[in-house]
Amino acid sequence: MTSQDDFDSDSIAAVKPNTKDRHLAAQVEALLIVAAEPITADEIAKLVGVEIPFAVEALGCLEEFYEQSRRAFYLAHIGGGFQIRTRPEFEGVVKRYVDFNYSDRLSKAALEVLSIVAYRQPISKAQISQIRGVNSDATVRLLLDKGYLEAKERDSGPGQAYLYRTTKLFLERLGLYSLDDLPKLDGYVPDARFVENLERTLILDREG
Incomplete structure (x- = not known):
């Protein structure tokens, strides 16, 4: 074969x-x-x-x-x-388009996915979608493009799906030394206050 x-x-x-x-x-x-x-x-x-x-x-x-x-x-x-x-x-013209049409402000869906990965990594797209209750492929792709997520390993189970983790850039944007510095939360998904703080930190980092 x-x-x-x-x-x-x-x-x-x-x-x-x-x-x-x-x-x-x-x-x-x-x-x-x-x-x-x-x-x-x-x-x-x-x-x-x-x-x-x-x-x-x-x-x-x-x-x-x-x-x-x-x-x-x-x-x-x-x-x-x-x-x-x-x-x-063509990188120049593409970058001008991206800069003109998009900001670094993440959508609610992106913040939700980022929060899930931060607390449940390594995690597959299917698992993220299951937790959120909606398909998250596009949102994961956006976070990959922005450099907040990476996929460098595969699940050992059937299908060998890619497993996602947060990046060093994610830690830098939040001012964290390691993932151990994340707030301790119960359950699978962080509370609304953490999501709001995450959004505020990313926006302030961009402006500063």
């Missing part, structure tokens, strides 16, 4: 993209667009229901298409997986 090790990120360059299955390539592209973290060829193959070589070939087709058409994004090889990223030459 073919393993993921036989088709690592370096093998993509050796694949001649000649597949005529545009639907497969579109499926793979859709996964790359919505994935919050790099996704492996093995994971892609399982999700779209094909053998790994076909997933690798589709990735090769997309990579070549992005390069030849000089799209604003490219297929990055990261940590054994693949992710669509904006080309470095």
Whole structure:
């Protein structure tokens, strides 16, 4: 049986993209667009229901298409997986858009997720969503982009979901030396006063 090790990120360059299955390539592209973290060829193959070589070939087709058409994004090889990223030459205009349209003020949902992770880490997105009672994927992705969360490990159980932790930046923003300095709270979710203090601290840090 073919393993993921036989088709690592370096093998993509050796694949001649000649597949005529545009639907497969579109499926793979859709996964790359919505994935919050790099996704492996093995994971892609399982999700779209094909053998790994076909997933690798589709990735090769997309990579070549992005390069030849000089799209604003490219297929990055990261940590054994693949992710669509904006080309470095467009960072300036993207940053101007982000600065113009968004502030560092976090939404209630973001503060809620951040509080849950702070007290229950390491924790998966499914567990976060279960505690909140709503899907939290987009909110987790936002906090990853802002640098308050990171996912550097996987659950050992079925599916091997990514586990999320707060970052050093999170501690710095709150003026904490370690997670041991967090207020001691009962239950799974911190009380409203902690969430309000968290929001106030992040805003004051940005203004100061």
